[in-house]
Amino acid sequence: IKAAKEKDCKEAELKLTEADRFLAQAHNAQTDMLTKEANGEHAQMCLLMVHAQDHVMTAITFRDLAGEIVELYKRIEDK
Template identity: 65%
Template sequence: MENDNNLEAAMGLIVNGGNAKSMAFEAIKAAKKGDFDLADEKLKESDKALSEAHNAQTDMLTKEAQGEHTEVSLLMVHAQDHMMNAITFRDLAGEVVDLYKKLDNK
């Protein structure tokens, strides 16, 4: 069973990754409506959540490099997967928002 630190780290990745993905999706919805200020704000919020998730991940990697090994569990795999999907979705959302901006300018 995972210790409390591993559980806290995994939940940090899941929560922040989920928040980042949600904000990125809200950015797309705002851009679709032509509200580009809101879209940009939501992308920034998404970036902030990803930064927090990245900090949790970096802390785990630092501990691993120092010899404090993290138990690889289904929860930890899920947390890492959640974060990577959020990063990919955020990148794509930025492109979609840019596309809506270009379409609006025509």
């Protein structure tokens, strides 16, 4: 968002792509844990696991919002 605000849309897009890569890694780890759970390999649930899940969901939401804001800055710059 900061890069888009500073009219560096190329950098903003690179940062969004980087975020996508990290979120894909987090999603893959989460999917692996869910698959193991479904196959009977139960993980010990603790507050840390719940907190981590909360962070992943928040990061995904923020990434989506950041993408929308970058698009708005692009539209402003194009006018």
